[in-house]
Amino acid sequence: MxxxxxxxxxxxxxxxxxxxxxxxxxxxxxxxxxxxxxxxxxxxxxxxxxxxxxxxxxxxxxxxxxxxxxxxxxxxxxxxxxxxxxxxxxxxxxxxxxxxxxxxxxxxxxxxxxxxxxxxxxxxxxxxxxxxxxxxxxxxxxxxxxxxxxxxxxxxxxxxxxxxxxxxxxxxxxxxxxxxxxxxxxxxxxxxxxxxxxxxxxxxxxxYNLYRLLRLNFDWMTSFTLLPLQIFTMLGLFISMLSSFFVVYLFLRRIIIGPEVEGVFTLFAIVFFLMGIMLMGLGIMGEYIGRIYQEVRHRPxxxxxxxxxxxxx
Missing domain, CATH: 3.90.550.10 (Spore Coat Polysaccharide Biosynthesis Protein SpsA; Chain A)
Structure with a gap:
């Protein structure tokens, strides 16, 4: 042949x-x-x-x-x-x-x-x-x-x-x-x-169901770019700066106006929002670490x- x-x-x-x-x-x-x-x-x-x-x-x-x-x-x-x-x-x-x-x-x-x-x-x-x-x-x-x-x-x-x-x-x-x-x-x-x-x-x-399509997207994302990690790095810096200004604002407000109880639920909402961003960032970081783990095992x-x-x- x-x-x-x-x-x-x-x-x-x-x-x-x-x-x-x-x-x-x-x-x-x-x-x-x-x-x-x-x-x-x-x-x-x-x-x-x-x-x-x-x-x-x-x-x-x-x-x-x-x-x-x-x-x-x-x-x-x-x-x-x-x-x-x-x-x-x-x-x-x-x-x-x-x-x-x-x-x-x-x-x-x-x-x-x-x-x-x-x-x-x-x-x-x-x-x-x-x-x-x-x-x-x-x-x-x-x-x-x-x-x-x-x-x-x-x-x-x-x-x-x-x-x-x-x-x-x-x-x-x-x-x-x-x-x-x-x-x-x-x-x-x-x-x-x-x-x-x-x-x-x-x-x-x-x-290809929805889960498999999502996994496929994670594969190409983690294989070809570090942009998701870089986005969360920049987002983290931005939120840190914003939080610093917010802490200064609350401190000055407490000195000028005195102790307040209003706004507690707003603070809870902000905390949960930031926790959600942190968990999402950890998840993306975990994807990259998981890829490294798969590579270093050298399994077939x-x-x-x-x-x-x-x-x-």
């Missing part, structure tokens, strides 16, 4: 209802060109029958399909990294298994890469998501740019293309809390973006249960 030119990495988590159609459409899209390719499907600890289905799909195209089974759920980005560490192609495509990004768009990204870019990100056109998901994404993209200056128009789109050299740089970083699209954009020499189609989910449910980012690879390479 020729060495693949294109590697498609697809993380899979409880997507048994979509796997057959995913296989048919990805194969059909890639077979339209004579460029050699491989498909790496990474089972991120699925609880449905994705394990058996993936094994059966691999038997249909054993020289082109490789399967990686995790022994638990390590997250989408770790599933991608497992695939990245085993790709053999020069251009690497990432794709979701839910078919919201049509596989038929793959060669549009490949063509743009062949123009000289080392990273191409997809921008979902006419997003088929809920009102909350669409506008939360807009706000999140704006915040990310303001905090990190990384110009990702759509960080939630999984249809992306990477040059092999860029993948090697990300593998060498060895970070455990890794936000791949932003990391690739930062390391890229010639990034580009392209609008891609976005369909409604065919079946099943989104694996993921654990592989089984690899099915009949490529003989």
């Amino acid at each position: 020729n060495k693949p030119y294109i590697s498609v990495v697809i993380p899979v988590y409880n997507e048994s209802e979509n796997l057959e159609q995913l296989y048919q459409r990805v194969i059909a899209a890639l077979d339209k060109s004579d460029k050699p390719y491989e498909i790496i499907l990474v089972n991120d600890g699925s609880q449905d029958d994705s394990y058996d289905q993936l094994n059966e799909l691999q038997k249909r195209r054993p020289e082109q399909i490789r399967i990686i089974h995790f022994n638990g759920n390590f997250g989408q980005h770790m599933a991608l990294m497992a695939g990245f560490e085993r790709v053999r192609g020069e251009i690497i495509i990432t794709l979701d298994a839910d078919l919201q990004n049509p596989p038929e768009e793959i060669y549009r990204l490949v063509n743009l890469m062949e123009e000289g870019h080392d990273y191409v990100g997809g921008i979902r056109k006419n997003r088929q998501d809920t009102f909350f998901r669409r506008y939360a994404s807009i706000i999140n993209n704006w915040l990310r740019y303001k905090m990190t200056k990384i110009r990702l128009s759509d960080q939630g789109c999984m249809l992306r293309a990477y040059r092999r050299a860029l993948i090697d740089l990300m593998i060498a970083s060895k970070e455990t809390s890794l936000f791949i699209p932003a990391q690739a954009y930062r390391l890229s020499i010639s990034p580009a973006e392209i609008e891609v189609a976005h369909d409604a989910r065919k079946s099943g449910e989104s694996k 980012r993921y654990v592989i249960r089984k690899i099915i690879d009949d490529t003989n390479e």
